[in-house]
Amino acid sequence: MIWSDSKRRKWKTAQTPYFCARIDSTTAMNKHRAPRQTSSSKSFGAEASTALTLPPIVAQLMAPFRDLFTAPVWSHVLVLITGATLATGKRTVTSALRAMGLGEAADFALYHHVLSRARWNSLAVARRLLAMIMGQFVSDGAVVIGLDDTIERRWGAKISARGIYRDPVRSTEGQFVKVSGLRWLALMALVPVPWAKRRWALPFLTVLAPSERYHVARGRRHKTLTDWARQSILQVRRWLPDRKIVVLGDSSFSSLGLIAAIRGHVTFVTRLRLDAALYAPPSPRDPNRRGRPAVRGAKLPKLSQVLEDANTKWTKLTMPYWYGGERCVLEAATGTALWYSSGMPPANIRWLLVRDPAGERETQAFLCTELDAAPEDILSWFVQRWSVETTFQESRQHIGLETQRQWSDLAIARTTPALFGLFSLIALWAGDTKLTGKLRPKGAAWYAKAEPSFSDAIALVRRRFWAIENLSVSRLSRDSVEIPAAVLQRLTDTLCFAA
Secondary structure, X not given: OOOOHHHHHHHHHHOHHHHHHOOOOOOOOOOOOOOOOOHHHHHHOOOHHHHHHOOHHHHHHOHHHHHHOXXXXXXXXXXXXXXXXXXXOOOOHHHHHHHOOOOOOOOOHHHHHHHHOOOOOHHHHHHHHHHHHHHHHOOOOOEEEEEEEEEEEOOXXXXXXXXXXXXXXXOOOOOOOEEEEEEEEEEEEEEEOOOOOOEEEEEEEEEEOOOHHHHHHOOOOOOOHHHHHHHHHHHHHHHOOOOOEEEEEOHHHOOHHHHHHHOOOOEEEEEOOOOOOEEOOOOOOOOOXXXXXXXXXXXXXOHHHHHHOOOOOOEEEEEOOOHHHOOEEEEEEEEEEEXXXXXXXXXXXXXXXXXXXXXXXXXXXEEEOOOOXXXXXXXXXXXXOHHHHHHHHHHHHHOOOOOOOOXXXXXXXXXXXXXXXXXXXXXXXXXXXXXXXXXXXXXXXOEOOOOOOHHHHHHHHHXXXXXXXXXXXXXXXXXXXXXXXXXXXXXXXXXXXXX
């Protein structure tokens, strides 16, 4: 039986769940059909308008990712990336299309299919993005990576991976607040940028970590947050086989199982409890003694006891850049020990106890899997982790995190990592003076801004995207500038419907 194109299209739409379930990200994607040429698409330009409104520099900036997509999908990717950069407020597919002047395009569904159906490898995109970050900001030396999780607040019964989690923003020590949403594990490269003193955290790999209820309902083995962290860290190790990698995590990743899995591949720095059970290394085994060899030696004092001990030797450390950019003077005590818990593999660690002689800051303890690491190195590494929290905040404020409205599993798994990746792309583009010019902070008479922030970076990139060659049809020497009606309409809609 011979089917018409319209009948075949309806059949494929009805079989969408099947195709989504069978998607293999490592295989090539089938070519999409050309968009239908309707009166609206001809007038507003499904392809013609895209060619007119798409800045030529976008294809140049996105060139490193070109071989990861087929030609039909690539043209839609460029439109979505440009639209998501120019749009304000929500970062949905429709808002990106409106920012590109494609609000009347009849083939709008194809842009949704980039996230919900198209076959492209997310890991390959993450690897390419990491290579770009390393090439521009950290060409040699140690690679410092921040590891943290965040909750994307989402509601709706159709979101299968949604769970109920503790809200880290609204919860306090005396109050536990729950929130509905998706939990993401983000790996960010902590890199020095030429326009700021502090390091910026640039996301390159974001993984969805569903709740236990999600896996139990589908008969799968549940992966904890530390399981996802282990897989992600080892994946980065395979991507950067010849570089020293330092991974920073908060107390959620202070796990003996995680340390045992990654300590031979990376240097891991995290917090340590003051009441952690520390032991001396086991004595050499007596060949005449029967039984299993000892896994630990004599028990050592807990760090809380070391803190109160008058015989503890404290070393003065001056940190030129502490939390908030302040210069800080601290006292530190350090040593090596065996961290052990029953049923878990023991870990040789260097512990670091830090206190404030002025008593203004809380006493903290850290561990490092590199036994000969200096205390100032451990502290300087861990302080950089604060940039991860800044990236989470600025992603919600400036690139519309938590505003997307996808329902399908594949689109949800792709959209949030894409937005985090857009954060890194904007930082890369803003740092290239040949393409965008020099990045300067935007201050005011009432606000002296010392360093450029992400809002300055995205404003610089937007200005470059809007300044396309065909934006003005008048001569440069005239005082008045004539702007094409279509471009003026795009600018007006983007400003008037920003909220």
